[in-house]
Amino acid sequence: MILFEDIQRYIDKLNYLSKVEDEEILQHMENYAQKVGFPIVGRSVGRFLYLITKLKNPKLIVEVGSGYGYSAYWFAKALSSGKVVLTDYSQDNLEMAKDFLSGAGLIDKVELRLGNGVEIAKEYKNIDILFFDHEKAKYLDSILILKDNLSSGGLVIADNTLWHGKVLEEDVDKQTRKIKEFNEYMFSSQEFFTTLIPLRDGLLVAIKV
Template sequence: MEEIAPSIARYLDALVPERTGDMVIMEDYAKAHGFPIIGPSAGYFCYLMTRVMGARKVFELGSGYGYSTAWFARGVHENGGGVVHHTVWDSNLSNMARLHLKNMGYENIVVYHIGEAVETLRNTDDTFDIVFNDIDKSAYPDSLPVIKSKLKKGGMLIVDNILWHGRILDPSERSRDTEAIRVMIDMVRNDPEWIYSIVPLRDGLLLAYKQ
């Protein structure tokens, strides 16, 4: 099941302003290796939210080789500077991100962590304007209380893969990951401290504002 018509997805990606340099290199790498990045339209949306909020402090849970990080870093840079936390298990991915983001001029903005993302966030002595969540889907529900405790009042949670390739629409789909996404959506829906919506870009983004 397609979560969004391919023709519409291509149209939305085509509307994103042209990328150059390492951003294009990262997009080409994803295509060549089947690596799951958030893609141009969702990345540009994250950049837009960073600018709209005037965000200076962003924490990413599950950052890959830095594609989404680059969009957040661009927004933070244009907001006057700050910090974006890049978090992955894999040292090779971390090293790739360091190279790309240094080439893009963000070496003074990005802080790199190698380890389990939620525990890293839990142990970080700070609160954040934006938390971006793209970890293993089965871990989504357990991550939410930690995220909420580290997100400032008026902060924004962005969660990737919230449509899960259309699987959440299929009542017969009961895999661990699909059920975990459903549980997390219900946790947000039933918590009056969140104002939320789902943005149907790429594989779906949950956008939740902490009151």
């Protein structure tokens, strides 16, 4: 764990004090993830995504890697207008996302796309929030391909950028090395102002300047 266990438990306890109106659906999504071992951003990151969306008031959010719609739920719930584009290789995941988001009354705020998330994202211009939660080794290549599709002042949010603490190691596997390269690129690039929040497994947030 990135945080001390006691601190993480305290944050988790606070997260569940504030119940959302779709609590039953959200619990179902979280229970499914726990049951099958499906990686989701969790409620701490979800609430952060909601907050950022409220502050940014985006018209277009594109997710590269959506799974069955957990992160999209938080984005869509915070939208006053605009849409969230979900992308995934799995039709089953997208069908589940459709069911969950329909149950939450959010289906009119989303667009479901099957296939390669980066290739799909290339079709969109003026992306206000670009969310990465796909294959970690491809984060750097993905931002190099998609950075010109961001709006001025557009945000990049990337999950798992502390990668279970493996970024601290010197002798690393390819995936960890590519995450470190992505982090270093985002912090050193003159095109972005970047920070990294030690929330859950690390959340990189950058604004296009």
